[in-house]
Amino acid sequence: MTGHDENRERAEQDLLFEVNAHVHDAARRFEGVAPEPGHEPWEFTCECGAPGCRVAVSLTLAEYEALRAADSPVLAPGHERRA
Ligand SMILES: [Zn+2]
Numbered sequence: 001m002t003g004h005d006e007n008r009e010r011a012e013q014d015l016l017f018e019v020n021a022h023v024h025d026a027a028r029r030f031e032g033v034a035p036e037p038g039h040e041p042w043e044f045t046c047e048c049g050a051p052g053c054r055v056a057v058s059l060t061l062a063e064y065e066a067l068r069a070a071d072s073p074v075l076a077p078g079h080e081r082r083a
């Protein structure tokens with residue numbers, strides 16, 4: 001793997017991290033007015049960083065927050081972070 005590809009994957013991962021943070025934000029605001037918060041799965045995006053990977057990953061807010069608390073990326077089944 002060349003340095004260029006690694007940089008691109010890192011940039012991709014940063015972008016997806018931000019996208020998911022926005023989903024999380026919106027979901028938290030939405031669930032703030034929901035009758036039964038915490039049970040709804042939200043569509044996050046796989047953060048493996050592979051070029052073009054935009055696989056949706058359904059997670060509840062609690063599941064997403066657990067990943068963030070553990071400093072783990074959001075990953076679709078079978079995907080792994082390479083960088
Ligand atoms: Zn992926």
